Amino acid sequence: MESTRGSSAGRRSRRGRRLASAAIAAGLVGVTGCGSATAADSRTTLDYWLWEAQQLPAYEKCVDAFEAEHPDIDVRITQYGWDDYWQKLTAALVAGAGPDVFTNHLTKYPGYVTRDVLLPLDSLEATSDFDGSEFQEGLADLWRGLDGRQYGMPKDFDTIAIFYDERMLADAGMTPEDLEGLTWNPEDGGTFEDVIAHLSVDANGVRGDEEGFDPNNVVTYGLGSNGSGGDGHGQTQWSWLAGATGWTYTDAKVWAEEYNYDDPRVQAAVDWLFGLVEKGFMPPYEQIGSSPDPAQQLGSGTAALSPNGSWTIGSYTELDGVELGVASVPIGPVGHPVSMYNGLGDSISAQTENPEAAAQFVSFLGSDTCQVIVGEQGVVFPARPAGTAAAIEAFRAKGVDVAPFINLVEHQYTVLFPVTTHPADVLSILEPAMDAIYIGSRDASSLTQVNQEINSLFE
Amino acid sequence: MTQLQSATGPGAEAIARRGATRDARRRRRPRPSAGRVIAWVVLVVILLITIFPFYWMLRTALSSNSALYSNATSLLPVDFTWGGFARVFGLQSTEEAIAAGGSGADMNFWRYLANSVIVATGITVCQVFFSAMAAYAFSRLRWRGRNVVFGIFLLSLMVPLIFTLLPNFLLIRELGLIDTLLGIMLPGLFMAPFAIFFLRQFFLNVPLEVEEAALVDGASKVRVFFSLIIPMSSAPIATVSILTYITAWNDYFWPLMVSYTDRSRVLTVALGAFQAQSPQGGPDWSGLMAATLIAALPMIVLFACFARRIVNSIGFSGIK
Numbered sequence: 001m002e003s004t005r006g007s008s009a010g011r012r013s014r015r016g017r018r019l020a021s022a023a024i025a026a027g028l029v030g031v032t033g034c035g036s037a038t039a040a041d042s043r044t045t046l047d048y049w050l051w052e053a054q055q056l057p058a059y060e061k062c063v064d065a066f067e068a069e070h071p072d073i074d075v076r077i078t079q080y081g082w083d084d085y086w087q088k089l090t091a092a093l094v095a096g097a098g099p100d101v102f103t104n105h106l107t108k109y110p111g112y113v114t115r116d117v118l119l120p121l122d123s124l125e126a127t128s129d130f131d132g133s134e135f136q137e138g139l140a141d142l143w144r145g146l147d148g149r150q151y152g153m154p155k156d157f158d159t160i161a162i163f164y165d166e167r168m169l170a171d172a173g174m175t176p177e178d179l180e181g182l183t184w185n186p187e188d189g190g191t192f193e194d195v196i197a198h199l200s201v202d203a204n205g206v207r208g209d210e211e212g213f214d215p216n217n218v219v220t221y222g223l224g225s226n227g228s229g230g231d232g233h234g235q236t237q238w239s240w241l242a243g244a245t246g247w248t249y250t251d252a253k254v255w256a257e258e259y260n261y262d263d264p265r266v267q268a269a270v271d272w273l274f275g276l277v278e279k280g281f282m283p284p285y286e287q288i289g290s291s292p293d294p295a296q297q298l299g300s301g302t303a304a305l306s307p308n309g310s311w312t313i314g315s316y317t318e319l320d321g322v323e324l325g326v327a328s329v330p331i332g333p334v335g336h337p338v339s340m341y342n343g344l345g346d347s348i349s350a351q352t353e354n355p356e357a358a359a360q361f362v363s364f365l366g367s368d369t370c371q372v373i374v375g376e377q378g379v380v381f382p383a384r385p386a387g388t389a390a391a392i393e394a395f396r397a398k399g400v401d402v403a404p405f406i407n408l409v410e411h412q413y414t415v416l417f418p419v420t421t422h423p424a425d426v427l428s429i430l431e432p433a434m435d436a437i438y439i440g441s442r443d444a445s446s447l448t449q450v451n452q453e454i455n456s457l458f459e
Numbered sequence: 460m461t462q463l464q465s466a467t468g469p470g471a472e473a474i475a476r477r478g479a480t481r482d483a484r485r486r487r488r489p490r491p492s493a494g495r496v497i498a499w500v501v502l503v504v505i506l507l508i509t510i511f512p513f514y515w516m517l518r519t520a521l522s523s524n525s526a527l528y529s530n531a532t533s534l535l536p537v538d539f540t541w542g543g544f545a546r547v548f549g550l551q552s553t554e555e556a557i558a559a560g561g562s563g564a565d566m567n568f569w570r571y572l573a574n575s576v577i578v579a580t581g582i583t584v585c586q587v588f589f590s591a592m593a594a595y596a597f598s599r600l601r602w603r604g605r606n607v608v609f610g611i612f613l614l615s616l617m618v619p620l621i622f623t624l625l626p627n628f629l630l631i632r633e634l635g636l637i638d639t640l641l642g643i644m645l646p647g648l649f650m651a652p653f654a655i656f657f658l659r660q661f662f663l664n665v666p667l668e669v670e671e672a673a674l675v676d677g678a679s680k681v682r683v684f685f686s687l688i689i690p691m692s693s694a695p696i697a698t699v700s701i702l703t704y705i706t707a708w709n710d711y712f713w714p715l716m717v718s719y720t721d722r723s724r725v726l727t728v729a730l731g732a733f734q735a736q737s738p739q740g741g742p743d744w745s746g747l748m749a750a751t752l753i754a755a756l757p758m759i760v761l762f763a764c765f766a767r768r769i770v771n772s773i774g775f776s777g778i779k
Contacts, residue, residue, distance in 0.1 A: 047719075053562030053736040057553050078719065079562075081736045088715055095628045097637055232738065293741040299528030315740055318560050320525035320538070 044357045045074045047099035051085040054314055058377040062370040066361060073357050093117045093349065100352035101361055104152050104345045106142055106417045107232065107427065110255075112347070113145045114421055119348040120149035124359035127153070127366075135366075135383040136409060139343040142419055146255050152345025153366035154383035156311075156374070159339040159414065160240045161404040163298055163306040163316050166323035168220070172199055172207070172304075176325050184244065184330035186268035192330040193281075196222030199304035200281045208281055215280025222281045224294040224303030230434030231427055233418055234270075236294075236309050239340035241269040243415035244332020254419040257458040259426070261451035267444035274438050285439045298322060309342075310405045311380050317398055328404040339405075341414035343383060381405070422457045429453050513752075520544065520749035524560030527744055543745035547730070547753055561743045562732045567721050575726040577640055578714070579707040582647045587700045589649050591692075594658035595684050599670065609659075616652045620713075628716055638719040647707060654699050661695040662688055701765055705758055726754055 050059060056079050063075045078099070080088055086108060092098040093112070104112070112118050121127035127150075132140025135154040143152030166176060174195075184192035200208030200222040207213065208222060229237030233249060245265035250256030260266065276282035283302065295315040297303035299322055307329065308316075316324055329337045346365045348358045364370055371387030374380065378394030381387075381402075388406070395402045408414055420426065433450040436442040491499075519527065520543045521536035530537040542559045545551045549566030556562065596602075597609045627646050636642030665688060673683050689696065714725045733747035 051736060053732065054557055056562075057557070076720070079732075079736075080715075081562075081731055081734050082738050083734075084715055084731055087712070091625060091628060091716055094625060095632055097628070097632050291735075296528045296741055300531050301529065311737060312740055314557075315560075318525045318558070319528065320523075321529045 043072055043074050044354045045076060046101060046352075046354065046358055046361055047076050047078065048101045048361070049078050049080070049085065049089065049099040050103040051080060051082045052103070052311070052379070053079055053081070054379045055374065055377065058374040058379065061373050062365065065369060065373065066364045069364070070357075070360060073361065075361060093351070096351050098349050098351055100354060100358045101346055101348055101365075103155065104143075104347040106342060106344075106419050107423050109143070109152060109345070109347065110419055110421050110423050113151055117350050118151045119350050119352070119355055119358075120145070120147075120151055121153060121348065121359065121362065122150050124348070124355055126356060126359035126363045130366075136385060136388060137412060138341065138414075138416065139383050142254060142343050142416065143345045144254065146421075152347045153362045155344045155346050155365065156371075156380040156382050156387075157341060157343040157409070158310040158380065159341055159405045159408055160236055160307060160309055160329055161339070161402075162327045162329060163295075163308060164304060164325050164327060165298060165301075166325050168199065168301070168304050169325075174198070176327070179325075179327040182327075182330040183332075184241065185333050186241070186245065186265070186272045189272060190330065193276075196276065196281045196305065197279070198222070202280065208279070213280065215278065218280045220301055221283050221297075221303045222305060223276060224297040224306035225283045225288045225292055226294045226308065227288065227290070227292045228274075228285070228431070228434035228438035230431035233340075233427075233430070234434070235340050235342065235417070236307055238270055238273050239415060240307070240329040240338055241273055241332070242266040243338035243340065244330070244334055244336075245269055246332075246334045248415055249418035250420065253416060256418070256420055257455075259418065259420075259451055259454045261430075261454065262448040267447050270434075270437060270444040270447070274440070274444075277438070277440065285435070295319065310402070313395065313400060313402065314379055317400055324400060326401060326404050328407065336411070336413045337408060338413050338415055339408045340417060341409060342417040344380075420458075425457050426454050429457075516748045516752050520745050520752055522745050524743060524745050540745070543743075543747075543749035544753075546733075546743070546746040547750045556746075559743075559745075561746045562736050565721075566729065566732065567724075568726075568729075570721055571724055571726040571729040574640060574722075574724060575708060578643050578725055579704050581640070581644045582707040583700050583704045585644075585648045586651050586654060586703050587696060590651055590654035590699070591658050591689065591696060592684070593650055593655045594662050595688055597655065598659045598662040599688075600680065612650075612652045612655055616656070624713070624716070627713075631717060637717060638723050639717075640723050642717045643714045643723060643725065646713065647703075647710075651703065654703060657699050658692065658695060661692050665691050697765065701761060704761065708758065730754055 048059075048063070050056070056077065059077055063077060066075060067073065089098060089102060098117075104118075109118070121130050130140075130150050130153070132144075132150075132154075136157055139154040139157055140150070143150055143154065145151050162179070164176075164179065169175060169178070179195065182192040182195060183190040189196070194209065197208035199220065200213070200218060201220040202208075202214040203217045203219050204212075204214065226236045229235065229239075233239060234242065242265065245268070247263050247265040247269070248260065250259055273282070277284045283297070288297075294303065294306040294308050295312060298306040298316065299319040305327075306316075313326075316322070329339055331337050346362050348355065348362055352358045366384070368384055368386045371382035371384040372390045375382045375387040375390030376394050378391060378398055381391045392402055392406060418426075429450060433442070433446060437444055437446070518534070518536050521539055521541070522530075523538040523540045523542060526538035540559075542551065542555075542561075546556050546559070546561045547566065548568045551559070551561070553565070593612075597605060597612075623646075631637055631642045631645065634642070634645075636645060669691070670683055670687060673687055674680075678686070709727060710725075711727045711731075714723075715728045715731070718724045718728060730747075730750040733743045733750045735742045
């Protein structure tokens with residue numbers, strides 16, 4: 001009895017299965033039918049992804065201008081926030097469903113180059129005449145792969161400077177001029193630390209350089225915090241300190257196979273910075289959490305000096321009740337200030353079905369026309385000098401003098417963002433180590449061991 | 460008090476009884492005793508603690524971003540504005556939104572809402588229906604290998620979703636379903652191990668006699684399923700439906716992967732535009748809080764309508 005029942009059930013389920021598969025097939029036919037109808041357009045459609053929402057309007061204008069020049073090409077812009085962007089982009093590239101052109105970052109592109117998901121620009125007709133000298137000094141080199149080919153069209157660059165509130169300075173009896181020409185060294189912090197101490201105020205109104213300052217009950221910290229910096233090589237946190245000692249991340253400009261985190265200079269700089277926590281001059285890790293917001297610290301009066309990247313200028317200009325000023329990072333032992341110099345680029349996916357159209361678009365993104373449009377928006381500094389000039393003008397119209405960001409580039413007082421293979425692995429080693437130093441459970445000499453771990457990635 | 464009186468003798472009993480009824484009357488219109496007051500105070504405090512985060516969201520949503528940081532502790536909205544909500548509904552121009560600290564992303568709110576409703580409803584209806592059928596098969600039909608298959612289903616509960624992400628995504632791409640609502644729904648459309656497990660446990664409790672009686676009366680297994688099992692399990696089915704709906708509504712990463720344009724963008728993904736867009740940049744707090752409130756609203760309504768159902772099903776006994 002058991003067996004007959006089993007077989008009848010089997011027959012029934014087989015019929016069911018046939019029905020089900022027919023239903024699914026019908027559904028699929030319907031869906032793919034729809035899909036091909038939209039694809040049967042004679043125009044070429046390009047997908048372009050970016051993460052910076054504030055720049056979206058500028059790039060929409062660029063796309064309009066590009067489409068006017070190339071009526072046969074449609075560009076569709078999609079924007080996702082930074083975290084979502086990289087998750088979606090990576091998975092989409094693995095699955096072969098990525099965009100044709102996308103905004104690329106130096107922390108990510110070496111990984112893409114080694115996985116062969118990018119097309120070199122020089123292999124395509126529209127971008128074959130790429131000339132790196134048309135961009136701000138050094139930016140194009142960052143996007144040259146190990147094989148010497150160009151994997152990104154320089155888009156914009158960023159540097160670090162210090163934001164402050166003039167009213168807070170006035171309360172401390174200081175003027176913006178007092179922030180000019182500050183010196184710093186990792187031993188006693190120089191005049192930079194004097195200023196930070198003076199701008200720190202505890203709950204009783206005692207300043208950091210006065211008798212009786214309580215470092216455990218601080219209302220205003222002299223220096224704002226942007227976290228430990230382990231997730232981005234200390235770009236906004238300590239790159240400008242370590243760089244001002246003459247230290248560089250790697251010996252070779254790009255594609256080095258050895259990091260220099262075992263250098264006593266970087267370790268001294270890091271120790272000095274996070275030593276400020278104990279002195280009550282910088283917010284401790286537990287106060288700012290894992291997603292610090294330096295603009296918020298300045299706006300709320302929690303911090304007086306807020307070092308940050310040029311791409312965040314917009315977050316500062318919108319702060320209410322802050323008379324915004326921008327100062328240069330301090331002069332270090334090398335005799336001048338140093339900023340990290342980082343650049344974004346536009347890359348073409350190797351999966352694009354229209355590489356030539358994509359190259360035409362990328363070529364346009366790297367042109368004066370588009371970069372001036374972007375510059376006029378006053379959000380970032382475009383990579384072409386004409387675009388940079390437009391941006392300086394736009395920022396001036398908003399009441400921000402961005403000279404401290406630009407001057408260091410003009411004098412080449414910069415340290416480049418490290419471009420090496422294994423970018424994600426390097427940061428995954430560095431981040432917990434830097435966090436531990438910020439928290440205070442380790443000191444910067446532990447970076448020697450970390451450096452060994454990082455360098456063993458390249459063996 | 461009444462006990463003491465009753466102990467004094469039969470004559471006092473009448474008084475005691477009267478006292479008791481007076482007590483009862485008093486209980487109906489209670490004069491606040493210390494214990495009661497404390498209980499109420501505790502209740503109100505807990506209520507306030509529960510409601511406060513929602514109030515704080517509302518307060519932040521109605522503040523303007525630029526003034527928020529300098530008045531971080533203000534209990535009332537700072538520099539009152541509807542801007543946060545306007546950005547959520549896509550009523551602000553891009554320039555206005557950026558000037559107010561928002562992102563430049565276009566918001567097509569009603570479209571996203573419709574997409575979310577379609578996806579969550581589709582997944583709920585299909586998943587619960589198919590899972591109920593599977594649960595019936597696992598609980599009431601006897602077939603070879605049943606327990607092994609059920610074990611495999613349970614095992615799949617232990618596979619982290621991240622493992623199936625890429626294979627699923629590749630499949631959806633091969634099927635040409637990228638950027639479609641069907642593509643978003645498909646992985647959850649047929650069955651969910653949890654729903655099967657949950658419903659199976661309830662189906663096992665439906666008395667065998669009831670089912671046998673129906674079979675004797677000539678009902679087929681299919682008929683039994685539709686006219687007996689489902690009606691008798693309406694409470695757990697409602698519970699699992701609500702849970703499925705909430706999960707589908709809140710899902711973020713999978714819809715983010717599959718959707719490329721507005722035509723398949725669901726609300727949760729669209730509201731990602733209010734989070735920080737670039738590293739070291741702060742989020743659009745007032746927009747984010749407005750968005751979170753709006754996105755949570757359907758869930759709050761769902762709970763308000765079905766809360767009793769959920770509670771009931773927890774105490775579900777099997778026979779009524």
